[in-house]
């Protein structure tokens with residue numbers, strides 16, 4: 001069940017180099033004047049933004065969780081739903097965003113609830129495809145909590161589909177990762193009905 005490659009591996013720190021000169025070049029190549037007032041500081045802003053939006057590569061998950069894993073006598077489903085996330089598709093470097101629903105079936109170990117959205121952010125702030133993002137969140141919880149199972153559903157909209165290509169503004173993409181007990185119909189159905197319940 002466990003993935004061979006640990007998701008907790010962190011890559012070396014981001015280069016301290018700025019991508020601003022390359023961004024200025026891109027602007028010029030697109031026929032813009034990087035020297036005009038509105039664009040003067042755009043390359044530095046893009047540098048900052050892109051470094052933030054890909055900062056998830058350099059985060060140590062253990063530091064994010066910061067010991068908030070507790071031993072308790074609990075073997076029920078824990079679910080955090082409607083977690084907003086924002087990511088970048090690795091094919092176009094355009095945003096995709098939506099909601100994550102994350103659940104696990106505890107095996108006497110629980111994680112502080114506020115940590116789950118933080119874990120989602122760590123993997124979302126990378127160049128991603130939605131399928132991998134879904135899997136990484138699920139595998140991370142599996143490794144941290146050794147639960148009976150994990151279920152993750154991501155509902156997202158992709159700008160690369162909305163603004164270009166097929167230009168389907170309202171089509172959403174749903175991905176799921178069901179590990180352990182969540183492969184069984186009963187558990188999965190319970191998860192799905194909890195996700196659909198609007199409160």
Ligand SMILES: [Zn+2]
Nearest residue numbers: 089091092160
């Ligand atoms: Zn794309």
